Amino acid sequence: MDNLMKTEWFKLRNDRSLWVLTGIIFAYAVLQTMMDRLDGGELTPLNDYYQYYALSFNEQIVSYIPCILAGFFITSEYSRGTMKSLASSGNNRIRIYFAKLVMFAAGAIIISLTMPVFMTVISAIVGFPGSLDWPYYLQTIGLTILYAAAFASIMALFSIMFTDSGKTVGFLLLFFMLADTMLGMISSKLTFLKPVHDNSVFQLSKKIIEINQVGGTEMIKMIVIPIGTFLVFGIVGSLIFKHKEIK
Amino acid sequence: MSDYILKTNHLSKKYHGKMALDKVDMAIAKGSIYGFIGQNGAGKSTFIRLITGLASPTAGSFELFGENSEQELIQARKRIGTIIEGPALYPHMTAAENLEAHRLLKGIPGKECIDQSLKLVGLQDTGRKKAKNFSLGMKQRLGLAIALLGDPEFLILDEPINGLDPMGVIEIRELLKKLNQEQEITMLISSHILSELHLLATHYGIIHEGKLLEQLSAKELNEKCQQYLHIKVDQPDKAATVLESELGTSEFEVVADGSIKLFAYTEMPGKVSKTLTDEGLILEQFMPMGEELEEYFTHRIGGVQHG
Numbered sequence: 190m191d192n193l194m195k196t197e198w199f200k201l202r203n204d205r206s207l208w209v210l211t212g213i214i215f216a217y218a219v220l221q222t223m224m225d226r227l228d229g230g231e232l233t234p235l236n237d238y239y240q241y242y243a244l245s246f247n248e249q250i251v252s253y254i255p256c257i258l259a260g261f262f263i264t265s266e267y268s269r270g271t272m273k274s275l276a277s278s279g280n281n282r283i284r285i286y287f288a289k290l291v292m293f294a295a296g297a298i299i300i301s302l303t304m305p306v307f308m309t310v311i312s313a314i315v316g317f318p319g320s321l322d323w324p325y326y327l328q329t330i331g332l333t334i335l336y337a338a339a340f341a342s343i344m345a346l347f348s349i350m351f352t353d354s355g356k357t358v359g360f361l362l363l364f365f366m367l368a369d370t371m372l373g374m375i376s377s378k379l380t381f382l383k384p385v386h387d388n389s390v391f392q393l394s395k396k397i398i399e400i401n402q403v404g405g406t407e408m409i410k411m412i413v414i415p416i417g418t419f420l421v422f423g424i425v426g427s428l429i430f431k432h433k434e435i436k
Numbered sequence: 437m438s439d440y441i442l443k444t445n446h447l448s449k450k451y452h453g454k455m456a457l458d459k460v461d462m463a464i465a466k467g468s469i470y471g472f473i474g475q476n477g478a479g480k481s482t483f484i485r486l487i488t489g490l491a492s493p494t495a496g497s498f499e500l501f502g503e504n505s506e507q508e509l510i511q512a513r514k515r516i517g518t519i520i521e522g523p524a525l526y527p528h529m530t531a532a533e534n535l536e537a538h539r540l541l542k543g544i545p546g547k548e549c550i551d552q553s554l555k556l557v558g559l560q561d562t563g564r565k566k567a568k569n570f571s572l573g574m575k576q577r578l579g580l581a582i583a584l585l586g587d588p589e590f591l592i593l594d595e596p597i598n599g600l601d602p603m604g605v606i607e608i609r610e611l612l613k614k615l616n617q618e619q620e621i622t623m624l625i626s627s628h629i630l631s632e633l634h635l636l637a638t639h640y641g642i643i644h645e646g647k648l649l650e651q652l653s654a655k656e657l658n659e660k661c662q663q664y665l666h667i668k669v670d671q672p673d674k675a676a677t678v679l680e681s682e683l684g685t686s687e688f689e690v691v692a693d694g695s696i697k698l699f700a701y702t703e704m705p706g707k708v709s710k711t712l713t714d715e716g717l718i719l720e721q722f723m724p725m726g727e728e729l730e731e732y733f734t735h736r737i738g739g740v741q742h743g
Contacts, residue, residue: 192543199540205528270524274582277488278541279514435490 193280193288201292206261210254211303218243218307226315234319235312236326243308244329244398250304251337251394255297256344256361262293263348264357267435276435286349286427293348294341294419301337305330325401332411336394339415339422340365343390346426352436390418441466441590441622442487446496449482449646456482458646459496464624464639469616471637472626473733479646480626481521484592487624488518501589514542517588519596523579527568531559531578534567535585542586553581558607572599580608584615591615591623597632605629609636634729644737661727665698665705668721669712672696678715683708695721 201207225242226232233242266272275285309321344361351357369391376386386392393414396403403411442464449457457479464470474480485491487498489509497504500512525534535550554560557577562570567578576599583591596612597605613636615621627633633640640657642649652660669675672694679688679698687700701708702724709722727735 192541196537196540199537200526203526203529203533203537269527270520270522271526272524273488273490273520274518274524274538275541276490277513277516277518277520279510279512279516280541281510432492434492435485 191284191288193284194291197288197292198295201262201296204258204262204296206258207296207299210257210300214250214254214300214303215307218304219311222308222311222315226312226317232317235309235317236319236322238312238317239305239309239321239326240398243305243312247301247304247333248395248398251297251301251333252340252365252391253362254300255293255337255341256365257358258296258300259293259341259344259348259361260354260358262296263289263345264351265354267352268354272435282431283427286345286430287423290342290345290423290426293345294338297337297341297344298334301333302330305333322401328400329397332397332400332415335412335415335419336390336397339390339418340394342419342422342426346422346429349426349430349433388414390415439466440464440499440502442498442500442624444487444496444498447483447486447493447498448495449479449486449491450494451482455646457486457493460643460646460648462641462648462651464622466622467616467620468638469612469623469625469636471633471640472624472643473630473633473640473729474626474643475737478643480643481594482646483643484518484520484594484624484626488516488520488592489513490520514586515588516590516592517583517585518592518594519576519579519583520592520594522595522598523575523582525567525570525575525578525582528566530564530566531562531570531581534578535581538582538585544586549585553585556584556611557581573601573604576600577604577608580611587619589621591621591625593623593625595627596625597627597629605632612636630730630733631728640729642733642736649736657729657732661729661732662699663702663724663726665702665708666721666723666725667696667698667708667712667719668694669696670718670720674715675712675717678712678717679708682711682715697725 266275276282309326347361347364348357351360372386372389372391376382388410393411396411400411440463442462444460444462446459446461447457448455448459460483472480486493487500500509501515503509503512526537529537531554532550535553536547539547539549551560557580559574559577559581567575570578576596580596583593597608600608609632612623616623625633625636637654639651639653641651667675672690675696676688676690679685683701685700688696688698690696698708705724709719712719
């Protein structure tokens with residue numbers, strides 16, 4: 190691992206916002222699972238519990254919660270002045286950006302996996318009936334990682350443009366709330382944009398939950414598009430950062 | 437190998453149609469401590485931001501360690517340590533953790549340098565205290581420790597003694613002098629505390645409204661700083677007449693508080709005092725003075741202005 194990656198990893202490990210967010214999600218996962226176990230009704234089978242509770246709720250977490258981390262992990266480097274020492278450290282700005290992006294994506298992945306992993310583990314421990322459909326479980330975990338990274342790449346691009354953490358968090362939350370709806374509205378008027386909307390990470394991420402019903406070509410699309418999104422937004426973000434004046 | 441660590445050629449930067457930096461030709465010799473003087477908004481920070489790669493020049497160029505292409509400059513910046521517009525710290529980390537983050541960034545092997553740096557700036561006892569709870573002076577010291585990591589050959593320090601207590605100022609001044617003399621670290625220091633800069637700098641650059649007005653060595657500055665006799669007598673008007681009639685000079689200035697600045701006869705203070713007392717004047721204050729850096733700077737930029 191090169192110097193920049195080591196530095197960003199060190200900073201990510203010491204980032205309090207990451208562990209606070211992860212802790213809150215973990216606490217929610219524990220409480221929700223325990224409450225569902227103790228409510229006295231008929232217990233949902235383990236695999237269904239994972240699919241219809243953990244995974245469906247996690248859809249929101251993947252696209253919203255890392256917005257908060259983006260503000261603290263990326264944009265706050267400007268307000269603290271540490272972006273100046275990073276940019277003047279004798280490293281290429283594109284490499285600086287990608288090191289930051291990769292580690293931010295790692296943080297977003299940690300946040301995005303907390304709910305599906307811990308809800309499953311706890312529900313298994315406390316005796317939800319049945320067994321886990323491991324191929325389905327691993328496929329959804331893999332796709333969650335890919336889509337968390339793709340969303341992280343979009344978030345990083347905007348985070349590098351703002352210099353105020355609050356603005357970044359506010360903007361990103363609004364953006365992720367409205368982007369899919371807006372893109373849908375625009376593509377309904379401008380039909381040539383419909384394929385863009387239909388194949389966007391915003392739309393495809395909703396299909397993770399039903400990946401067991403998706404065929405071969407669709408599956409490839411589900412994998413290739415988030416990787417492409419990560420790369421395209423990563424490249425655009427790095428070029429913006431390369432030419433940005435750091436104040 | 438060039439004798440200059442940094443050489444700029446018509447370096448210019450325009451912001452919103454206004455020249456923040458206008459054709460600056462600066463040369464910083466290896467081993468020197470370059471005091472960079474200017475009011476707020478004069479262009480000091482803009483200059484530093486261009487050199488450190490935080491912004492790009494609108495026109496002109498510069499050489500750092502003799503390198504001037506984009507890729508070479510990026511590599512050359514590995515050889516510099518910086519404090520730009522205040523220390524860059526991670527507030528939720530301790531002093532040692534802040535240094536660790538920068539050690540990793542600079543790729544310095546081994547963690548021994550962290551303790552050494554903390555000791556060098558007197559922060560070895562800060563333990564688990566987070567940087568956000570440090571005083572301004574402690575933050576400055578930590579910023580300096582970070583800048584010194586990796587044994588840089590060139591230090592760029594923007595207001596390095598800002599917020600330090602008097603003892604801290606002396607300690608940091610002595611440390612910078614020591615680093616300059618023993619390790620031949622070249623320094624570019626911008627500071628508003630000109631009296632302090634005067635005790636440290638070997639060369640000066642005066643910048644005003646984006647233009648580098650003058651570059652001079654400490655020796656040249658001392659020669660240029662005008663010497664005078666400060667005289668305070670019971671009757672200033674009579675003293676002025678005596679100076680003109682008895683000593684035949686009009687090279688003096690009566691200041692608002694009634695004291696006189698006599699720019700002639702600076703080598704013969706005895707003759708002046710005798711002439712004045714012989715004429716019945718009572719000398720309340722009488723001493724040779726020299727224009728300080730602050731006065732020279734004020735004079736050079738054309739009087740007191742508010743930045």
